[in-house]
Amino acid sequence: MVSLTNFNKLSEILQTFITDEEVADLCEKWGYEDTARKLSAHDLIRFFVISSSKKWESFRDAETKLPKEKSLPSVDHSTLAKKAQNVPYQILQELFSRLIKRLGRGARRALLKPYKLFAVDSTTITFQHPDMSWAGYTRTRHAIRLHTKFDVEEGQPTQVVSTTGRDHDVMVAPRLYKDLESLSIITGDRGYARTSDFQYLHERNQFFVIRVAKFFSLSEELEHSVPLDAGGKVKVDQTAFIGKGTRKTKSRFRLVTFTDNEGNEIRVATNLMMMSPEDIAYIYKLRWQIELFFRWVKGNLDLSNLFGNSPNAVYSQVYGTLISYFLLRWIYNETKEEWEILHSYTFIEFTRRYIAHTLPMEVRCAIKSLFGKWGSLCVSTGKI
Template structure:
């Protein structure tokens, strides 16, 4: 069995390179002129860079030559190609893969709801040639506003903006598009009264930490079971805000202590879950932070390879694609090999890259990719 140790091998089982080449020409008016290093080679480069943590075009070009992928390759050739290929190609490919790879229903933490965390991460740079991303004095940044499926540990929507665009400004775009039963979990950056009322008016369930200082007009108290493990200290219903600017709706407020002992106020419109379950749902928001950590570690922040908007966003979206491909492969195969070997996603990724996965894991990956190729060839989807 051939070794599978690059994300491009996974991608090609879903969308063949020839299809991507045709799409570049048709949808982006991209004319491929290079014979030595093509746009698909650039995609290959970025995907490998995203999991092998290359530090720049130079290291990547030298590694590809050492691996035997090219007889010779100059880093300037890669840099030039990175400016030619529109970043929208990588962004749209990422969005398409999200649709293909996150449609199957997995086991849910909650029987009646899917769980989605919503948050953003700021990627900062220190270089004046990135003035297109001006953030603060001598600091430049982009933000990735993200919806994340907690059950699957997969992003489902990502919107890029400059660092100046606030979370609450982008909130309606990511909070309001889901129609199926899903609880949206978010931290206090999204704890604005207007957003809570908007979500409630559209019957969108949520658990959102309130911003500090929001007043509570308590209307009634709910009974809850005291449990030291969950440390719920209060459960009541209240209007939020001062008398003349109160919320339209009353909200259930579940209060838990922070690590420092200060109270964390969780506002929710989910009434049928126990208070300790609301607390647990909020704690599961941490999964999106682990995702952001993976992305930043594999993007070598704050040193992306290029300076232009096109180069930076191409690398960002290609790294997101690499995560998506590896996480999907792990999610789909893990139930089949977990009785033989125990691997975390981090361990799986490391062994995948080094081609040291146990043979039973490699067999399941091979079968999965064969199935994906078969389905993709017959239906155009997986």
Template sequence: MKNSITITSILQSMLTPEEVQRVVKLIGYEDKARKFTVYHLLQYWCMAALEQWGSYRSSVDYAALCGLSVVHYSRFSTKAAEVPFSVFKELFHLLALRAENGQPLQVVETLGSKHDGPMSEALAQPDYILVMDRAYGKLERLDHFKTHGQSFVIRLRDNVHLEKPHALRRLTKPDSSVIRDITCQLGSPQCRSRQRHRVVMFRDFEGREIRVVTDLMQVTAEQIAQIYKARWQIEVFFRWIKQHLNIPTLFGTTENAVYGQLFCALIVYVLLNWLFVAAQTSWPQHAVLSFARFSRLFLLQNYLLNG
């Protein structure tokens, strides 16, 4: 069985045409096409990411080899520019939620010319703990989070001054990486936080001192350190995206075409990761196969998938 047919069949089992149509209606797009629908566009984008197609024009020949409906490349490009990228964004969120394998449940697209800091406010959800790097640790934002009940664990910049520190009582563990646990105000007299915040200092895996600020008072300093260390999984995800997202070229220049292609590439990532996790149960205990290696083998059809 060809991997191209396999990935499209898996896609259809995870996201049926009926479900895609419901999302299309939810977004408010009216799909009038019969020969090349939004679902066909989804298949084209996913195969383009999996097999690294080079352009709209070359996609026609590849689509025929993959068993997809063949259309003129101009229809592909027109549909890509027409369908709102929010359709594929919503499908990605839906698929990630179903996979339940540690994938991001929400992605917010931003332009590289703008700072990501303000975006953290858009991601705020009181039911969750915001765990962020030091680029998001603006003092006014920390006060805002605390007064509005948004829990957070955010790394502090090295030059942030700790004003009027007060040590918290804690049980010292022999193997703890925590150095200090205090409450204090943050910043200089010219720019200082209005609220007192808890600051935990600990050493990371490489022995570097890390300072994080948080509003969490009912958990241990060690737990706060672990919460921040778990953020590294996001860095691992971004590293994989940069190395294996499989987008050698962007086909279009419109917002819908660019983001549509990117979100469908993320859909392929979730599908491959889901297959990788599911396949591990059938491997011999001594076998070691990384996700990157699995993805390459899957593409080269050197790994047989059962089922």
């Protein structure tokens, strides 16, 4: 049984949900023979999750800190680099997807009953290194891009598609639109505005609120009256066919134009016909939560500081970082109601105390209670 103290360690939490047997099965699936004695594939997974949360700066930096980390073997930086280059990153990618499926089924408070709101967006991580030509972006810089579907209410990513920096949002969007829950709403910025996708989502009874550029062609516009409220930000509420020629939509969609807090005009397309225009504007503004997620991951888990140069090393670190974020956010979401009366921690404050092992006893007891419900089943079966 894991002690109360160990529930405050991310390595022990990770071990609860990802077993050695599961990692071994994934190694076999992806054709990797794990023969190393000093550093196993599972050790490498733990390394990337722990290094991101503790903000280790490089493989060399990690070498000096590993002796103090009891859950990891002490190895030199060259061993770490070689292992990261050889272990298929798809193993960490699949573990991240499995965690989402296992831990994303908890009770949810309805944000916009009965709808479930997802934001889609991408973040680009750029770097300069002569050995990273595989991630071409510009003449002097290389980049990878994380295309993400984000559960706004839970504050959690539910899907991440990793590509090089040249893969634009609109080309990857169809992969994010698959397997949506019923009564889902997708909200996105102009990078996701494509008329064929509007029609695709509409014909599958999926809702969307996506920003469109001013140059988008409209035809057969029908405007609806907007209350003359001096403080109102909604300017236009209309329906129209979007696009022209072969790209013109088959269905008539709604377009709501409003201003943001800085007075900038925003126009969104949607197939939500029964909601008020103010609600449509509000849904789009909630898209900002995914931007905050990207900022948090880059700033607090140091994702912009890449350790290795090869695709395996880079993408393994990326998915290790995402696993770290997912577990921390899940623990925070699942325990907050039990201790928030006594301690009003933000997610950032909670995470800092969790990593530093300075959480109050009430919070640690709530975490122990959580794993009393989940831990034994996970350890015995490896499944939720």
